Amino acid sequence: MFASPRPAAHRRALAAAGTAAALALTLTACGSSSDGSSSMPGMDHGSKPSASSSAKASPSMGDMPGMDHMAAGNGLSDNKDGYRLTSKDTTLTADKQAAYRFTVTGPDGKPVTDFAIDQTKRLHFYAIRSDLTGFQHVHPTMAADGTWTADLDTLAPGSWRMFASFTPDRGSGKGTAFVLSRTVSVPGTATKTPLPTATKAAEADGYTVTVKGKPMAGMEHPMTVTITKGGKPVTDLQPYLDTYAHLTAFHQGDTAFAHLHPTTKVNGDNGGPELSFNAELPTSGNWRLFLQFQTGGKLHTAALTLNVG
Structure with missing residues (x-):
């Protein structure tokens, strides 16, 4: 204990320093998203990586840089709050x-043509x-009548689920993220590939993701991803x-997003x-994680299975 109280100005200075330190600890790693090719079996990627960029993208929905606004739900429905895919x-x-x-x-039943920019795109x-x-x-293109076209890479026989992630820029859903x-x-003859067992590391194009x-x-939990190459x-x-880094996860069994x-x-x-993440996965069980990151103008995609308790 101190023998006497500190002056008010000194206490205010200490409080300000503590706030700055806490903010610095919160902002400790970064991430970049990307679509593209990967050498890992069973994965195809249709978008081309963008050029390296110091250029700033348009802010999305007033979010803080690097922060994603979370879409409600697990994406397993084709309609929500009057919006329909x-x-x-x-x-x-x-x-x-x-x-x-x-x-x-x-x-109103009419095609939506006004979408907010999220991570430099109007729709993912x-x-x-x-x-x-x-x-x-991939990042599809939209015609004037509101019809989107997603150019997909080779598809293996079987059942596929197609997700559209977007935020309307007008109407009752303006500012709301939907999936x-x-x-x-x-x-064709579909051959089911067993889900790889849960692990803490994966390889992609010579990179190791841990x-x-x-x-x-159902709980927000800190998660750290470390990327190395050749042990460095x-x-x-x-x-x-x-x-x-762009991290997408799908739940085993129902493909929840x-x-x-x-x-x-x-x-x-x-x-x-x-790279630090605040991970919030709504359901227990195995999730397949796809981490996309870019170096030297090339996109890399690493996949691993994560068990959520």
Whole structure:
């Protein structure tokens, strides 16, 4: 205990220093998102990585840099709050590139054409096979009438779920993040790939991704991802989609969707080696995580299974 109270000005200075230190600890790692190719079996990626960028992307919905606004729900419905994902494509051809066309309609039944920018894009699109292989993350193009076209890479036979992640920029849903989905059948002889066992590390293009942390279902929990190459820390992660790493997760059994982002804003082409996340996965069980990051203008995708208690 102190013999006498400190002057008020001194106490205020200490409080301000403590606040700054806490903020610095919160902003300790970065992440960048990306779509593209990977050498790992069972994964296809349809988007091309963007050029390395010091350029700032448009802010999304007033969020803090590097922070993602979380969409409500698990994405397993094609409609929510009057918004609906519609498509005439119920089947797609196996073993070849395919175009999936869809529309987002609003509560008035009309196609939505005004979307807010989120991570530099108006809409993010994901395709995942029912056994959690074949992951693709692409950015479709929209025609003037509100019809979107997602150009997908080769699809293996089986059942696929197509997710659209978006935020309307007008109407009753303005500012609300939605994830809606529909299933598509790819005819042919489907061979189910067993889900790899839960692990803390994965390889991709010579990089090793290690995950530290034990998320609990329905609770926000800190999680750290470390990226190394040849045993050495990687410190040249480049910004992509306004972050240094893009992390998408799908739940085994029902393919429920979750989207996680690092907690720090981007600062040039020197991200890494550690990326901090606030992970919140709603359901217990096994989740397949797909971490996308970019170096030297090339996108890398690492996949691993995480067990959530």
